Amino acid sequence: MRLRFLTSEVWQGVRRNTSMIASVVLVSMVSLFFVGSGLLAQRQVDQAKGDWYEKVHAFVFLCTDSDTNVASCAGGEASTDQTEAVKSNLDNLRPLVTKVDYKTSEQAIAMFREQYKDSPYVSSVDAKSMPAFYEVRLSDPQRFDEIASGFQGMPGVAHVSNLHQVLAPFFSFLNMLGVGSAIIAGLMVVCSILLMVTTIRQVAFTRRRQVGIMRLVGASSATIYLPFVAEVLIASLAGAVLASGLLWAMVHFGVSGLASSGGGFVNLIGDSDVLVVVPWLFLGAFVLAVSTSWVTLRRYLKV
Template sequence: MRVTFLLGEVANGIRRNASMIISVVLVSMISLFFLGAGLLAQREVSVAKGFWYDKIQVSIFFCTNQSTQVQSCTGGAATKAQQDQVKSQLDGMKPLVERVYYESSADAYQRFKQQFRNSPYLSDVSADSLPASYRVKLSDPDKYSDVVDAFRGQPGVEAVSDQSRVLGTFFKLLNVVSVGAVGLAAVMVICAILLITTTIRQVAYSRRRQVSIMRLVGASATVIYLPFVMEILVATLLGAALAIGLLWALVHYGVEGLFNTRGSGGDLVSMIGTQDVWDFAPWLVAGAIVIALATAWLTLRRFLRV
């Protein structure tokens, strides 16, 4: 088959069935967009875990004069001896305890003023109301409960908090989002397959006379099938290109633009970037090709028996 003839047939077919081809483009774009979003969400989970698990801490907050309702703080503010006792216990928990940072009430107040400098309630907080604390970096973040259980309820200790609980909820949420996106993508892929099947049937019916003539002159199945397949392939590839473009815009303007700007969260959370979109782009294109070729060929074999 001559290439010019094939391209002419494909162009004519797309022009004659523009509305159906546009439908295939849109449903392909939506399904591949959600598939890409699910893959990016899974990568974000992996990136975020690697970032946060390296920095996960357990914070041990000491009693202040305002901690009267806490059972372990009935004696008032934590004494120097109680703080030294906690430090000694932490030193004895090495190598699980990799590093210990001490933050005094004054240091905590300075950090609070920096973080909440625009808050109208800043004037209501004093250095005495913020507890001193030990911030503990663990060599194995999965064993955070060993440290938490050792100091919770100890005299002079008001509270022990671990970031892993918050992060665990965060990671679960990301996993739910990614699974949901992939699940929705699977539904949209099914819709795309059904729409492609319907499109091919309608196009084949509209060209039944042309196909009959080609059969009479002895055209092979490949010659008859190929224009149909190429039309669907062009539509799904265009849908894949649009999906990749939308994902790039989402990551560039949404993730990188909002989160990776210093002062707006990017200095705290390591997020995915546009390079991740390009990493997944070949897989989305490959998925579009597989969907188009498999669906088109199987449908044509059923409805255009040569």
């Protein structure tokens, strides 16, 4: 088939069915946008877990003068003897406890200010509000309860925290976002398929005379099918372009803006993550358009 003939047929088809083609573009854009959102949400979960989830397993926070409402802190700030007793008990839990790092309140506030130096709230935090703590790494994070039960309520210990528990709501939200995006994307993909089928049937009906002539002159199935497939493919790829632009705008102006304002407790996804997701959107648009149009043509356009 000559390229000139294919281009002419596709262009005429787009002109005759502008509204239907535009509908395919818009529905493809929305469905691929939600597919991309789900993929980006999963990348955010994986990135956040890589940054935090597997690095630190537990914190044993010592008492400060402001923890008088905690029974184990009735005496005020943890004494040297109490601090050493906590360290001794942690050492006795090896090999479950693989590493113990002690941070004073001054070191804790310095770490906080360095990590969140761009946050507007840093200036409102002072050393008195940051307790000294033991950073504990475990050989088996699932055995955190042994640490919690052994140190919670111990004299000089304000509370024991598991970073997994701290970040669990954040990960749950991202997982729910990913699932929600997948469900909406699935529904929109179904809408895209139905709209593509309707579009192809309408285009085939408007070209029934040309198709009949092509049959009479012995044109192959591929020759007859290809203009229809090309129209739907162009519309789907245009939807992928728009969806990619929306995803980039969402991440660049939304997520990256949040990170630059100092709101990032974890490293957030950026433009580079969008570039990783975009090829999958185009691949999905290509496969969906070609497979749907080819199957529809074989069913409704007997050659």
